[in-house]
Amino acid sequence: MLKVAVVGASGYTGVELLRILHCHPEAAVTCITSEQSAGKPVSDLFPSLRGRYAQVLENLEPVRVAEKADIIFTALPHKAAMEVVPTFLKLGKRVIDLSADYRFNDAATYEQWYEPHMNPHLLPKAVYGLPEVRRVAVKGAKLVANPGCYPTSVILGLQPLLKHKLIDTTGIISDSASGVSGAGRGAKVDNLYCEVNEGFKAYGVGGVHRHTPEMEQELSLLAEERITITFTPHLVPMDRGILSTIYGRLLAPATTAELAGLYAEFYGGEPFVRVLPAGGVPSTAHVRGSNFCDIGVVVDQRTGRVIVVSAIDNLVKGASGQAVQNMNIMCGLPEGLGLEGLALVP
Amino acid sequence: MLKVAVVGASGYTGVELLRILHCHPEAAVTCITSEQSAGKPVSDLFPSLRGRYAQVLENLEPVRVAEKADIIFTALPHKAAMEVVPTFLKLGKRVIDLSADYRFNDAATYEQWYEPHMNPHLLPKAVYGLPEVRRVAVKGAKLVANPGCYPTSVILGLQPLLKHKLIDTTGIISDSASGVSGAGRGAKVDNLYCEVNEGFKAYGVGGVHRHTPEMEQELSLLAEERITITFTPHLVPMDRGILSTIYGRLLAPATTAELAGLYAEFYGGEPFVRVLPAGGVPSTAHVRGSNFCDIGVVVDQRTGRVIVVSAIDNLVKGASGQAVQNMNIMCGLPEGLGLEGLALVP
Amino acid sequence: MLKVAVVGASGYTGVELLRILHCHPEAAVTCITSEQSAGKPVSDLFPSLRGRYAQVLENLEPVRVAEKADIIFTALPHKAAMEVVPTFLKLGKRVIDLSADYRFNDAATYEQWYEPHMNPHLLPKAVYGLPEVRRVAVKGAKLVANPGCYPTSVILGLQPLLKHKLIDTTGIISDSASGVSGAGRGAKVDNLYCEVNEGFKAYGVGGVHRHTPEMEQELSLLAEERITITFTPHLVPMDRGILSTIYGRLLAPATTAELAGLYAEFYGGEPFVRVLPAGGVPSTAHVRGSNFCDIGVVVDQRTGRVIVVSAIDNLVKGASGQAVQNMNIMCGLPEGLGLEGLALVP
Amino acid sequence: MLKVAVVGASGYTGVELLRILHCHPEAAVTCITSEQSAGKPVSDLFPSLRGRYAQVLENLEPVRVAEKADIIFTALPHKAAMEVVPTFLKLGKRVIDLSADYRFNDAATYEQWYEPHMNPHLLPKAVYGLPEVRRVAVKGAKLVANPGCYPTSVILGLQPLLKHKLIDTTGIISDSASGVSGAGRGAKVDNLYCEVNEGFKAYGVGGVHRHTPEMEQELSLLAEERITITFTPHLVPMDRGILSTIYGRLLAPATTAELAGLYAEFYGGEPFVRVLPAGGVPSTAHVRGSNFCDIGVVVDQRTGRVIVVSAIDNLVKGASGQAVQNMNIMCGLPEGLGLEGLALVP
Structure with a gap:
């Protein structure tokens, strides 16, 4: 049985880790931290956990956390992650970091879009x-940067x-849309129910969203060229889900059937x-609560675009589920352990 | 491994049974029927099942269904259930019926609120x-009427x-409210997104909802008096959840703490x-997707009401989860098998 | 043309006043205040007003506000209202206060449920x-306490x-439910989209909601007895609307038709x-955005309850629309001016 | 006072016309038709109209309708419109048709995307x-094809x-998203609350949506080239609103400020x-219920795209509000009459 710590559990990716790990047959959550709510039972913060998680939230003291766990999920804001990850690694723990702090191969890119990096020497060791x-x-990683x-x-x-x-x-374009949980659990007027409900909007228009360089790094590696x-993100009035509608120009004619x-x-x-x-096209509704990525591909013959x-x-696949998938791989467990839940429909 | 049939799988309780049974370690779904969609892969009807359910929907031929399964869930409308359940029982199968057909001890009550009963001799054998x-x-039942x-x-x-x-x-009052999935998956204008969204209403006001006599039967048994x-149901613009706010007059003074x-x-x-x-009061959000029933109790000292x-x-607890819980009990399995999923939050 | 001030315009009742007054043929908004956002164009705060409201939000300096307006809506939190209302009255202005500060005939009741009253001598002059x-x-009021x-x-x-x-x-019970705008526009985790969406809950259970004594005062006057x-309020995942389901025991038999x-x-x-x-029962959907109160009445003959x-x-009818209705009455205008908008459906 | 008929009032554009016309000072609705619900009071179908619309729904008998009205809105499905519009025109009535039947300059295009046209000779007379x-x-049109x-x-x-x-x-791309009311008020499983809620999806992918040729006709006229x-439409879980995110490649460098x-x-x-x-980007929330089109424009300097x-x-602007705007123009009335309502926020 793996001993697992969830560091920074007061946000949505934290509680989602706890939800998933509860059904994981080979993992036991031995430590849960939250700076804001330390000392409270975690089920006070998230009543959905009542009766199944008896733990009390702890302060984030890296050495103590490391003593209790074999593998550590850091579900912290960026910057807060790189303040503690080195300690965990030094103490021989494996880390899956859900922040952006170790996603970039290149510290300069991180610093251009985020802020000065506190331990750039770890970047070459981190696996995206x-x-x-x-x-x-x-499989071989000690530090995984969760995408x-x-x-x-x-x-x-x-x-x-x-x-x-x-x-x-x-000429690639991704027009993407996310549910509101992507905006986090901070108390902001912009994310109030009445501000978000019954509206649809774009944000971060013009290539300014911080996920842009992350995509570009990985797409460049795949294409073997820069x-x-x-990329334009949108906000959808729903809790969960991301749908990306991606446009590319085909270099040679192809049919929908061929590409599917x-x-x-x-x-x-x-x-x-x-x-x-x-011809099929996915909906976020069919993956809600599950670790799947559903993909449809269509050719518009009139314009030569795919x-x-x-x-x-x-x-899930965009955060905590993928993190558990990574844990399974890192630890030599069957990749799907704890992740076989199907979407909650409706 | 139990062989399980889900009869009438095109509705929301049907797909919910499939979702839950997919994570049940001791049950295998061997037969899925739908009159409307027979011949189609079940994952065409419910894309959430893609990749995990390869089955094709079958016609409801009771003998063939019984051949394939040890235990049968009937997720049919009332009346349709009592047309097939006797055959299943005759062939020695255990049945968990999610309709109202076997919930009443007394055929007369059923007939007053529903319609003529086709096999009233089964009512004494059915367990609520x-x-x-x-x-x-x-535990000992051959036929369970799922509440x-x-x-x-x-x-x-x-x-x-x-x-x-x-x-x-x-003087008991229950003021209850349900998410829209309770209204089923039939194509009705009243249940269209734009008819339901952003509105809250009562329906079946004045003691005319068919769940009234069902509650009264069971409450009378508990109280040992008639x-x-x-009971007033309401419709909430959300997918899932029932919250009942129940009012009673205390016979003797008591505090919230005592009753809690x-x-x-x-x-x-x-x-x-x-x-x-x-002092705590539940929300449907904290049980969404789980088999829990959360209860809070408060005394209003000003009025002497609890x-x-x-x-x-x-x-889940209101239909398919409870059905699986019953299956586990009937079959001597640990009661919580397949039901340990926590609520999807948010 | 009436000159109107809206004091405290950064909340939902404030912007609703501006929305309604924009279509009022006899009122001109001459002053809008917001402590938090003074100096900003009001259309920066509420882009829905862009192109129709050119005003800049002002600080709340009572004398200056009074100079600009004949009639003043105070859409402030309780306590903040009673800090400024006396000045407005002293300067001869009529005031419609949307807070609770002047709703009680009796300062003691206010103080029991809210806090010490700063100008209890005004209570006898205020009209509910x-x-x-x-x-x-x-009609004759100088100070209206908007319910x-x-x-x-x-x-x-x-x-x-x-x-x-x-x-x-x-034995009267009111089981009521409100949309989320009733919780205001403050930045609180509890009112975030993902905390509220897809959930239904009770709150203030046990007679502790501050609207209880307000109802009791008015109901007692109507009944001529104490x-x-x-009263149990609930929160519905929708922007607007209140539905109250109210239970009473009939003193003598009556039919639904008679009471309707x-x-x-x-x-x-x-x-x-x-x-x-x-037999008809209302939905909040049919009054959304309008000043109507829709009422249905049903007798449950089984229990003798209405x-x-x-x-x-x-x-609208619960705040800003009723405030404008009061303004019209106070100023001798046709009561429905500016309020003839029908519900936005869907 | 203009006498106005609304033909086909059982859908969402029909009731929206009635909502808007109720506040129009120079128009009186003298006839409302609905084939499905003829004989019923219109307020039975749409309780939001109760107390303000006493009319009974009539059958669609074109001559009788024409007798009662000066100007006729046809809010019918395509094909149904072209069955009656010629009669209205022959009888000297002005028509604003909300269907697609008269939007194309060229019958061949209509027939390619819809079906055989019954009166192609009217196309040159219709104004988009x-x-x-x-x-x-x-201004001079007898027949307006509402976009x-x-x-x-x-x-x-x-x-x-x-x-x-x-x-x-x-290389123009429009990635657009619509609220569910765009799908109409027909009883279809796909548009049930539980099918749509909490999901986001694309549909009509690959240039197959019928609005594509309509856009292309008008854009070609503006550009003076083919x-x-x-175009990819998406469905958003909300009642109202369309947001289009449109991508173009700039022919020469420009800044966001210049283009704004x-x-x-x-x-x-x-x-x-x-x-x-x-730098500003609109949200559908800020135009909900109003006739505005809000536009933001941003240059992505990294890719040279606008x-x-x-x-x-x-x-509203996408159907019934624009239809009333057209009526005002056709009839020499101030263009904004009846359309000054601001968005319902929240």
């Missing part, structure tokens, strides 16, 4: 934990086209990627 | 399957007060009833 | 502004029964109360 | 009623760029188009 792209590297939610949906959507060099890499994309076939083959062995039959639509649950 | 009330009877969603919330809410004879049995209640303590003791051994600490608030997920 | 109860008094949202729905629902002395006044009620007829006659001349035909269901938009 | 594009032609909801948002969003020839016309666009300035100037005199300040985001209420 998208199993469908680099499962082998994850961002938008990047997960976009990279999985584009991977087959880029690996097969089927699209013009200069890719710049146009290619995708099905590409992802054939993947336990958590479901390629829809030709349109890929990918759907994930931002808190 | 609320484990927290009659677990032992469920209605509203009755589950009201009966569990009132049971301790009635068993301890703490309230006046003549109980008539005032009494409830905690009463339900102390129950795996799926969570009594909140004194107010019990109970929350369930209408599709 | 429910036109359907005391239109004549509103709370829950009380509006409950008092209008019960008025005919109490005036006709048809129910036992000792009334204590059981009595209600129709009672409210026959009222422009903003719509009594549904016998159930009244009333629906309002909490921000 | 987008006032911000052809106000003068609307589709998606095309309204896309054409208004692109007009300044195309008229100023600032973008490459070969334009083919990539250009848009502000272009639409400077328009009563219902609001251009946001540089991104235009436009927001409308699909039932």
Whole structure:
């Protein structure tokens, strides 16, 4: 039985980790921290856990946390993660970090979009934990940088086209939309029910969202050339889900059936990627609460464009589910342990 | 491994059974029927099941269904259930019926609220399957009548007060509210998104909802006297959940703390009833997707009334989860198998 | 043309006043204040006003505000209102206060439920502004205390029964539910989209909600005897609307048709109360954005109870619309000016 | 006072016409038809109208309708409109048709995307009623083809760029999203609350949505060259609103500020188009229930793309509000009569 710590459990990715790990047969949560709510039972903060989690939230004292756990999930804001991760590693613990702090190969990029990096020497050791792209590297990793939610949906959507060099890499657009849990659990007027409900809007328009460089890093590696994309996130009045509608120009003619076939083959062995039959297009509703990434691909013959639509649950495949998938891989467990839950429909 | 059939899988309780059974380690779904969609892969109807359910929907031919399964869930509309259940029983199968057809001890009551009963001789053999009330009877049952969603919330809410004879049995009111999935998956204008969204309303006002006599039967048994209640259901713009706010007049003074303590003791051994600490009041959000019934109890000292608030997920504890709980009990399995999932929050 | 000030415009009742007044042919908004956002164009705070409101938000300096306006709406939190209202009155301005500060005839009651009153001598001069109860008094008022949202729905629902002395006044229950805008626009975790969405809960259970004494004061006046009620508010995942389901015991038998007829006659001349035909029950969806109070009345012959269901938009008839209705009455204008908008459906 | 008929009032655009016309000082609704519900009071179908609309729904007998009205709104499905519009015109009535039947200059295009046209000779006489594009032609029209909801948002969003020839016309993409009322009021499983709620999806992917050729016709006229666009609609779990995020490649470098300035100037005199300040991006929440089209424009300097985001209420500016705006223009009334309502926020 793995001993697991969840560090920073007062946000939505934290409680989602606890939800998933509760059904994991080989993991036991031995430590849960929250700076804001230390001393309270975790079930006071999240009544959904009542009766199943008796733990009290602890302060984040890295050495004490490390004593209690074999593997540590850091569900902290960026910056707060890099303040504690080095200690965990030094004490021989494996870490899966859900923040952006270790996602970039290059400290300069991180610093351009975030802030000065406190331990850039760790970046080469961190593995960007998208199993469908680099499962082998994850297996051996001590530090996994768990991908961002938008990047997960976009990279999985584009991977087959880029690996097969089927699209013009200069004009890719991803028009993506997220449920509100992606905005976190902080008390802000902008995220109040009445501010968000019954409205749909774009934000971070013009290439300014911080997930842009993360996507570009990974897409460039897949394409083996430098890719710049146009990425526009939107906010949907729903709790969970990301849908990315991705546009590319085909380099040579292809049909929807051909590309759907290619995708099905590409992802054939993947336990958590479901390629829809030709003409099918996913909905976030069908992955809500599950670790799946559903993908549909359609060719618009009138314009020569391919349109890929990918759907994930931002808190599962886009965060905590993927983190547990990474844990399973890192620890030599069956990859799907704890993750077999199907979407909650309706 | 139990072989399980789900009969009538095109509705929300059907797909919920499939969702739950997918994570049940001792049950295998061997037959799924749907009159409307026979011949289609079940994952065409419910894309959430893609990749995990390869089955094709079958016509409802009772003998063939019985051949394939040890235990049969009938998730059919009332009347359709009693057309097939006798065959299943005759062929030696155990049945858990999610319709109202076998919930009444008395055919006359059924016929007053529903329609002529086709096999009233089965009523004495059917067990009203609320484990927290009659677990032992469920254990030996061949036919379990799975309780209605509203009755589950009201009966569990009132049971301790009635068993301890703490309230006046003549003036009980339950003001209840349900998510929209309770209205089923039929194509009706009234249940369109735009008709339901952003509105709250009462319906079936004045004691005309069909769950009223069902509650009254069970509450009367608990109280050992004939109980008539005032029950008003409401429709909430959300997918899942029932909250019942139940009012009773205390026969003798009591404090919130005393009653909260009494409830905690009463339900102390129950795996799926969570009594909140004194002063706590539940939300459907904290049980969404789980098999819990959360209960809070408060005394209004100004009026001498006790107010019990109970929350369930209408599709889980109010239908398919409770059905699986009954299956586990009937088959001698650990009661919580397949039901340990915590609520999806948010 | 009336010159109107809206004091405290950064909340939902403030922006609702601006929305309604924009279509009022005899009122011009000449001053808008907000302590938090003074100096900003009001359309920065509420982009819905862009192009129609050019005003900049001002600090709340009472004398300056009074110079600019004939009539002043105070849409402030309680306590903040009583800090400025006396100045407005001293300067000869009429005031419609949307807070609780002047709703109680008795300072002791206010102080028991809120806090020490700063100008109790004004209470006898303030008129509780429910036109359907005391239109004549509103006409001559200098200071109108605009009713709370829950009380509006409950008092209008019960008025005919109490005036006709048809129910036992000792056992009245109101089970009410509100949309989230009733919780205000403050940045609190509890009101975040993901905390509220897809959940239904009770709060303030046991007679502790501050609207209780307000209802009791008015119901007692109508009944000409002291009334204590059981009131339970709930939170519905929607922006707007209050539905109250009110239970009373009939003193003598009556039919639904008789009571529906009595209600129709009672409210026959009222422009903003719509009594549904016998058997009809309202929905908040049908009053959303309008100043109507829709009422249905049903007798449960099995239990001898009458159930009244009333629906309002909490921000219109429950706050800003009623405030404008009061303004019209106070100023001798046609009562419906600016308030003829029908509900936004869907 | 104009006498107005609303033909086909049982859908959402029908009831929205009635809502808007109720506040129109120069129009009186003299006839309302519905084939499905003829004989019923319109307020039975839409309780929001109770007390303000006493009319009974009539059968659609064109001659009788024409006798009662000066101007006729046809809110019928396509095909049903062209069955009656010729009669209305023959009898000298002006018609505003909300269906697609008269939107195409070319019968062949209509027939390719819809079905055989029954009166193609009327197409040259019909004016595509987008006032911000052809106000003068609307003024003299006898038959106005009211634009589709998606095309309204896309054409208004692109007009300044195309008229100023600032973008490459070969690679335009519009990624658009609509609230559920756009799907109409028919009883379909796909539009049930529980099917739509808490999910986001694309549909009509690959250039197959029927609004595509409508946009292309109008964009081509603006650009004075044949334009083919990539258009992907999405469904948002909300009642109302369309947001279009439109991507174009700039032919020459430009800044966000320059383009925002250009848009502000272009639409400077328009009563219902609001251009946001540089950097601002609209939300459908701020136009809900109003006739505004809000537009934001941003340049992504990294990719040389311009991104235009436009927001409308699909039932107002995207349908019934625009229809009333057209009526006002056709009848020489002030363009904004009946349309001054601001968005319902929240």
